[in-house]
Amino acid sequence: MNRSDGSGALSSLADERQWVLDAVEDLDGVVLTGPVIFRRMHERLTDAEPGARPEAGPNPGDQSLLYPALHSLEADGRVEATWVSDANGLRHRTYRKRRLLPHRPGRTQRS
């Protein structure tokens, strides 16, 4: 069973979008791959004060809404995606929050 099933799919996607935005919010020019963003979402909720934690957070065993959320945010112009190559020459799709002013050259965080 994943979060996209059932009548709560829309609200789940909206929550996922917000968690993704929170995860990429305070990065200074660093671009993140999808798996890193998901881990960061989970860590932020785990590290938050108990009173500040939302009732439901991302389930580490369910990544079904991660890419729909990332791609819809990109389509809405909230985040921007770029393909970057690592030291081994492998290309990875990375994301960062879109800003009005240009970023400094970014660093990639994969793990």
Place this chain on the structure above:
Amino acid sequence: MTIDWLPAFGFFGGGGALLITAVTLVRRCERRLGHRPDESGPPVTPGQTGADEISAYLDRMTTELRLPAADVAEVRAELVDHVHDSMASLEAEGFEPERAIREALGRLGPPAELGRQLRVAHQSTRRLLAGAGGGVIAAGGGFVLGYLGGIALGLLGFLAVFAVVALLAAAGVHLPNIIANDDGTTINSLLYATTLLVAAAVATRYAVRTSAGLSRRAPRTVAVFWAVAGALVFGWLAIFEMRGPQSWPGVALELCIPVVAIAAAFVRVERPMPHVGRWAIIVSAISLVVLSLGLVVSSGVSVSGSASGSATLPATSFEMSDLHLDTVAPMAPAAWLPEGIITGGGWGSDSTSGGTRVDDTVGADPAVPTAPSLKNWHEVRFEAWRALPMDEPGPGGIDTRYSAPLAIQPAVLSGNSLSAVFHFERLRDAGSWWVVLTAVGPDGHRYRIGDGGGGNSSFNGSAWDWLTAPQ
């Protein structure tokens, strides 16, 4: 001739900017619609651990994705990268490789649902609006490009037909002259219709491909909208708005333009557009400037040369009876003619309606009021009769094969001149005409009270004007 430079710069600059923007947009969208698979991230390597399972998952997901090729390739590559990353993490946690694959894929959810969600995410309202706007710009630029291409195609076709006819004539084959005595109207209307037809086709195809690329939809999905829009807009333009010389072949081509726009939106629309290189754009832009300036110059020359004429009789030696003016009506008895007899007149283009304005000056002496000089006459009118061809040898004059005038207009008195406006340009085959001033005399019979003058006119209007024009 004077050139208004500001509108000229606006026209050429605007057309050029539209062309360059459209070609840039189309190129960008073509890259998205016709993506090569080696341009994204890591593919699934055969033989790699779990390659079959990953490929099967991605294939099921792709069936629901229905996005342009570039987006499909990017999504697949990103998910492969994600699955490999997840597998590495899971194996570090102690999972067996086979179980790690199943777990990594299971965490992404059912493939069909993931594909559907990703499609919805990509096809946002924002991108739909961008696709609509980009489609309009691409259509504008495509129209300019197609117009230039249509002119080139029409001229090439004309030269090809001309060469074939010349060769056949040299070989002794006699061909009927189907364009005799039409002042090039048939050829001009065919060139005009071909140009518009090519422009409509290119504009619609540009709009579909650009709109599909920007809105992340399959070209066939957005083609319905652009087919309807193209048929309506270009059909309206071709049938009602674009004015010029017309002939049956040209009008038939113009009536095909809505069908051509629909065909351009659907036929083989998934195939990539031909690549338009930098030099093609530069040559097109230069051609636009040269052709437009040529048209402006030639239209200025032709207007000044043909838009007016004199009512005086041909200068060649002839007898008055050669003009056959008595076919119209007998000349009025001298005693009844207005005081200060008709002194002459002329014809020219009517600036208000675009028709032909005919004037006869009555009364040479300004001291003698014109109205009393016409006291013996009523139902004063201008009659336009078909005339013998003006551009052939001979005195011209009334064509006696006709027993009725081509058109009649009441004469309107203004100052010391009588005038009327004829719309020969709205008659399909007006050709040569002769206009005579007639009136009913004191005995109740109609007489000619001037010898008038003649000229040539050809049809000028829209395809609809042509279809509804009187013979």
